Amino acid sequence: MIIQPVISENSGQEGRWIAFLCVIIVSIGALLLPQNQAPHEHVSVDSHQISISDLSVQRLSMIADLRLAHEEVRALYDDTATWQSITQLAEDWLAPFVQDKSWEHQGRHHWLQIGNGIYQGRSEQSGGGYILNSQHREVDVWLDLNGEATSIEMKNAVLSAQDLVAAGWTQVVFSTKNDIHHRD
Numbered sequence: 262m263i264i265q266p267v268i269s270e271n272s273g274q275e276g277r278w279i280a281f282l283c284v285i286i287v288s289i290g291a292l293l294l295p296q297n298q299a300p301h302e303h304v305s306v307d308s309h310q311i312s313i314s315d316l317s318v319q320r321l322s323m324i325a326d327l328r329l330a331h332e333e334v335r336a337l338y339d340d341t342a343t344w345q346s347i348t349q350l351a352e353d354w355l356a357p358f359v360q361d362k363s364w365e366h367q368g369r370h371h372w373l374q375i376g377n378g379i380y381q382g383r384s385e386q387s388g389g390g391y392i393l394n395s396q397h398r399e400v401d402v403w404l405d406l407n408g409e410a411t412s413i414e415m416k417n418a419v420l421s422a423q424d425l426v427a428a429g430w431t432q433v434v435f436s437t438k439n440d441i442h443h444r445d
Contacts, residue, residue: 309426310434311404323367324402324433326357327393331400334378338395347372347380357382376415383412392430394420403430 269275306312313324333355337345350358350372357364358372358380370382370391378395388408394401396419403425410429413420422432 306434309422309430310432311406312434316433319367320404323357323370323391326363326367327391327402328400330355330357330380331393331395331402334380334393334395335398338378344374344377344395347374375413376420379415379420381413384408392420392425396420400435402433404433405429406431 313321316324330350333353334345334350345353347358351360357367357370360369364370369385371385372380372382375381375392376396380393380395381390382392383390383405388405390405390408390410392403392413394403410431413424413428413430425432
C-alpha cells in the first residue's frame with residue numbers, strides 16, 4: 262500500500278474559508294429568525310366574557326357537547342327549516358339533551374327551549390347553567406358561573422347580548438379573536 266500526502270496549494274486557506282462561510286450563514290439565520298415567526302395575538306375578553314382556556318374540565322366537557330349539539334341543531338334546521346324541540350333532540354340521542362350517564366355526571370341539567378334555536382339548561386346539583394344560541398352559524402354559548410344568573414325569557418325572536426349580560430350570564434370566548442362575537 263502506497264500512502265501519498267496531499268499538500269494544499271494555499272497553505273490551509275480552505276478551512277478558514279469554510280469556517281468563515283459557516284459563520285456568515287449562521288449570522289444571517291440568526292438575524293432573519295425573528296422576522297420569520299408568526300405573530301401571537303393576545304385575546305382580551307370583556308368583563309362579561311370568559312376564555313375557554315380558563316374553564317374547568319367538567320365545564321369543557323359540557324362546552325364540547327354544546328358545540329357538537331350546535332352543529333347538529335343547525336344541520337337539522339337547514340334540512341327542515343324548523344327548530345328542534347328538546348324532546349326531539351333527546352329522542353335523537355343528542356348530548357347534552359338526552360338523560361344518560363353523561364347527563365348525570367355533568368350536573369343533571371334540565372333543558373328548555375326558550376326561543377327559536379335557543380336552549381337553556383339549569384343544573385339540578387349546582388344551580389348553574391348554560392345557554393346555547395344556535396340562531397347563528399357560529400356557536401354562541403353562555404354560562405351561569407356562580408348560579409346567580411336569572412333565567413331568560415324571550416321578549417322577541419332575537420336574544421340580545423345585553424339581555425344576557427344584564428341577567429348575569431357570561432359568554433364563552435373560543436380560541437381566536439375571530440371567534441369573539443358581540444351580538445345585539
